[in-house]
Structure formats: structure tokens, C-alpha cells
Amino acid sequence: MPIAVYILGLSIFCLGTTEFMISGLLPLLAQEFAVSIPKAALLVSGFAVAVAIGGPPLTLASLRTSQKAALISLLILFTIGQTLGALAPTYAILMVARITTALSVGAFFGIGAVVAVNLAGTEKHGKAIAVMFGGLTVANIVGVPLGAFVGQHWGWRASFWIVAVLACVSLVGVIAFVPGSARSSTVDVMAELRPLRRPAMWSALATTALSQAALFAVYSYIAPILTSVAGFSPGAVPPILVLFGLGTFAGSYIGGHFADRHLSLNLYIGLTMLAVVFALFPIALLSKVTAIAIVFAFGIAAFAINPALQTQVMRVATEAPTVASTVNISAFNIGNTLGPWFGGITISAGYGYTSPAILAVVLAFASAIAAVVTAKLRQAHHGSNTGMSN
Template identity: 40%
Template sequence: MKKSLFPLMLGGLGIGTTEFVMMGLLPDISAGMHISIPEAGHMISAYAMGVVIGAPLLVMLGGNYPPKKILIALMVIFTAFNGLSAFAPTPFTLLMARFFSGLPHGAFFGVGSVVASRLADKGKQAQAISMMFAGLTIANLLVVPLGTWVGHHYEWRYTFGIVAVIGIITLIFLKLWLPALEVDSAGDNRSQLQIFRSPQTWLIVLITAIGTGGLFAWISYIAPLMTNISHFAPDSVSGIMVLAGFGMVVGNFIGGRMADKFNPAKTCAMLLIAMAVTLLCIYFFSANQTVSLILTFVAGALSIALAAPIQILMIDTAKGAEMLGAAVTQAAFNIGNSLGAFLGGLPLTAGYGYNSPVLVGTAMALGGVFFAYLLIRRQKEMVLTT
């Protein structure tokens, strides 16, 4: 890994930790703040809303500044509000801190994706982007379980303190190791917004929001799936999540290499087909514990393998507004998070089994395949007309 990519990976580590550790800390925050678990769950929604709003907004505000300055500013915001989360005196203060912590999330990954692609060797742009997302996968593998353990056994506030420390370390390495790249495009906001007039842009957004929603329909309900269908002990769930995190680490590098070797749109279609098949297998075979664990690893790998291909696809599409396009993709990921969790919960509400959310996930993944097919067909038509 190039030294210049290390600060981006560190940023991904911090962002991945603060996003996913909330799921494990909900009971502790509920008890500590004297609120219900559904009320504590609003903290997750507030963060996701911050990502969706902040991704395009902050990139557009900072579009005419050098990427290094933008990334440093975003990490300052991230660090400050995660620090505030650790000291929040009231539920409302914590809610606002989570919202503002989410604002730089999509913008950091969006700007970071463009920076990584510019720092990459020729033909290895997607692999460079995958190095940034490696931080997010390592967070799920190691730091999120650690942060959850700290929150359970000591104090949930310490976990956000750890995230703030990661932010400070990231700031140091951004200052020391990230090259001072020039502004790639200094167009005004109106010219950047032209990317939304392109059907390709909206197809990529739909691939991301619908297709990756299949992952979240599965992983949002993985605990009851594993305890009620696969019949693992509740204490085993944290270890199973580590296995899914390890799959994400492996899948992240596979996705980066596939996107550099093949057409990114075709790579997305192949990975989404594989995800649909895997989720369908989870529905039918999760009663077998061994098979269930294997499928958990595979589903984790496929979920994050999509990250680099989708980012490079948007960067190639959004010429002149690459940072805005890449940031919008991150917003779409979080829309997929919300959609997958919501739609996956509907069959449970209707009284179906704990493996029923993966059928919703299968349908969403196939929806992503459909939009990928439309994008591939449109790319062929554009080649024929030029």
C-alpha cells in the first residue's frame, strides 16, 4: 500500500467504527440515557440522515478547495462531533451530535475516492479506492467488536472517545502523508449539478440504493436469524459478526481487483447476482450451522466487494464533478441501509420467520441487477452512436 493512501484508510476506520458500533451500543445508551431502545435507535437514523444531507452539500461547498484541505476540514468536523457524542449530557444533545457526526461521512469517502484514484498507478484505480474502504472493513472486523465490548463492560461514552482519538490520528497523517493535490475541477455548483441530468448517474444511484439494500435486509436481522433459525447461542453472535467482518475484508480487495480487470458496471452486475444467490441459499440452508457460517462469510464478502466498483463507475460517469458524484454514491449506500432494514422488517411484522428478510434482500439485489443491465445497455448504445 502506498504511504499516501494510509490516511484515507485511517479515515475509513474511524467512520466505519462510529457508523456500525451504534447497533451494538443501543442497550447501553438506552440504559445510560434512561430512554427506550427504539428512542436510542433514533441515533442511528440521525447519523444516516446526516450522511445523506452532508454528502452532496459539503462537497459542493468545498468543491473549489484542494482535496487535502477538504479532507482535513471534514475530519475536524467528524472528530469534534464524535468527541461531543462522548460527553453529550442529554438524549437531544446526543441526537444532534450523531447527526453532525454523519455529515462528513459521505463527503470524506467521496473526496477520498477521487484522491485515491488520482494517486493510483495506471490501471489500479479501483484497487486504490479499495484500500480506503479497507479501513471500514477492518473497523467491522476488529474495532466495532472492541468498541461494543468497551461499551458493555465499562461505559459507552468511552467508545466515542476512541473514535475521536482515531479522528485525531487521521488528521495528523492527513497533514503529514497526503500529497497536496491541485483542484481537479473548479467549476461552479451549477455546472457540477449537470451530472444529475445524466440517466447514467441515476442508474448508478439506483444500483446502489436498491442493490446494496439487499445486504442490509440480511445483516440488520442477522442476530435473530442466527439464534432462532441456525440455533446458535446468543453469546455466539459477536463472533459471527467478526466472521462477517472478515468476509468484508476479503471481499473488499476482490472487488477492487475485479473492477480494474473488467467493466465496472458488469462487475456490479456479477456481484449482485452472486449476492442474490447467496441470500437465497441463506433462506433455504441457514438451519445447518456449518453452511450458515460459510454463507455468512460469503455474504459479508459480496456486500463490501461492491464498494470500489460502484465508486469507480460513478467517478468515470461524473466527469467534471467526480467528488460530488462519488459523495452521492455514499448517500445512496445509506439510503440502501434504511430501505433494506425497513423492507426487511416487513415480513417479520407480518409474522413470517426470521429468515424471511433475506427473501426481501434477494429481490432488492435482483433489482440492482436490473438497473445494472440497463446501465450496461446504455453504455453500449453510447459507444455505437460515437
């Protein structure tokens, strides 16, 4: 795998750490700016909404430049936002900083995914996507817990500064190792948007959004699930989350290995496994040993599908994958936003902390149905030769 793909993975590590580490810093931020925890949590949902909305327009704006220039510009924008966040004197300015960094995330994921698969070659598309999403996995294993640790010991601003420095390292890496790519000044924007007119694209995006809604309906409440239901102490939660992160690493590796040759099968099996894991959650939480095991299995199932989700969209939009890839990142973040909301509704209704897992079973199966529909529509559009590649 070319070193440039790993540089892109490092960049995604920075972006992913920034997106998720804020959850571990909420009490510190609420105290710093004298706001409630729910208001501080808007820094999380605001980020996700900005990614979903901002990614496609920025990607369209970058079509007349080289992909390398676009990646460099997006990393500079991210670094500016991250620096502004570290210096933010008020909650409002921190929100502006979060939105600024978020705007670069969707476009960077989308453009970076296209660059990665082009560098890796036709036979290694899924593995290249897995390396990029591996950066997101490592963010969950290392970045998020480390951000919380640094915030508790040296202040939340230190966490922001560390990510800003790593973003600068990524920027140097992109400049040095990502090859330049010519981009015609006569790019047909309508051609890039054409895949969005296909039903297969919208069912693929639904697959992504529903799967992520299922994931985050449960993951968003994993701490109270472990303490209030499984009976763990609060101090046991971070190590268990590290175990979840290790599961995501294993899942990304497995998914990347199978996404190239068995794309649809990867999704069918992966989403079914995810539904089964959620169905077992209430039972597994009766024992601490099985609770730990189910969290690890959750990590594997949740991330085994990610390379296939991105690859599926890029195959639907083979001739114009850049905007479609970015729109899929928007779908990821729509799921990230809706999942906690759906889970919160069931908890607020009095059904308990295990109720999001039951809801997630339905969402995961709905995602699997959308994946089946996508495969059928894609076969119908591309013909029997494409159908054989499933």
C-alpha cells in the same frame, strides 16, 4: 499504493466504526438516557439520513478549496462531533453529536475517493477504492466488536473517546501525507452537477441503493436470525460476525482486483452471487455448520461489489467525479436506511426472520438490472471506446 491512500483508509475506519458501533451500544445508551431501544436506534437511522442529506451540500461548498484542505476540515468536524458525543449529557445532545459526525462522512468519502484514485493512477482506480472501503471492512471486523466490548467493560463513552483519538491520528496523517492540490476559484458548480442530469447516473445510484438495501435487509437482523432460526446462543453471535467481517475483507480484495478491468462483469456476477446467497439462507440455517458458511459467503458477496459501485459512478461522471462520488455515498446510506425498514415490514407481517432474505433476493436482482441499464447508457453516452473498457 501511496501511503496517503492507506491514511484515507484509516480515516474511513474511524468514520465506519462510528456509524456502525452504535448498534452494539444500544442497550447501554437506552439505560443511560432512560429511553426505549427503538428510540435509541434512531441514533443509527438519524446518522444515515444525515449522511445522505448532508454530504452533497458540503461537497459543493468545498469545491473552491483544495481537496486536502477539505479533507482536513471534514476530519476536524468529525472529531468535534465525536468529542461532543463522548461528553453528551442528554439523548438530544448525543443525537446532535451523531448528526455532526454524520455530516462529514458523505463528503469525506466522496472527496477521499477522488483523491485516492488520482494518487493511485488510471490503472489502479478499483484497488484504491478497495483500500478506502477496506477501512470500512476493518471497522466491521475490529471496530464494531471492539466498540461493543469497550462499551460493556468501560462504558460507552470510552468507545467514543477511542474513535476520537484515532480520528486525530488520521488528521495528522492527512496533513503529513496527502499532497496539496490546487483548486481554481472559478470552479464551475454547474459542471459538477451536470452528471446528475444523465440517466446513467441515476441508474448507477439505483444500483448502489438497491444493493445496500438488500444487504441491510438481512444484516440488520442477523443476530435474531442466528439465535432464533439457526439456534446459536447469544454468545456465539459476535464470533460469527467477526467471520462475516473476514468475508467482507476477502470480498473487498476480490472486488478491488476486478473492478478496474471488468467493472460491469464484476457487478453482474457479484450481485447475482449476492442474490444466490440470500436464496440459500433459509436452507443453510437448518444446520449450524452451513449457517456459519453462509454468513461468511454473505460477507464476501456483499463487499465484492463495493469498489465497482463507487468506480461505476466515477466513470459515469469522469469529468466531474467529486459531487457524483459523494451523491453515491448518499445512495449507500439511503439503502442502509431502507433495507432494515423493508426487512422489518416482512418480519412484522408474520413471515419470520428468514423473510428479509427472500426480499433481499428481489432487491439484489433489481440492482443487477440497474447495473445492466447503467452499462448500456454509459456506452451510449461515451461511445464505443468507453464501452470496450467494460
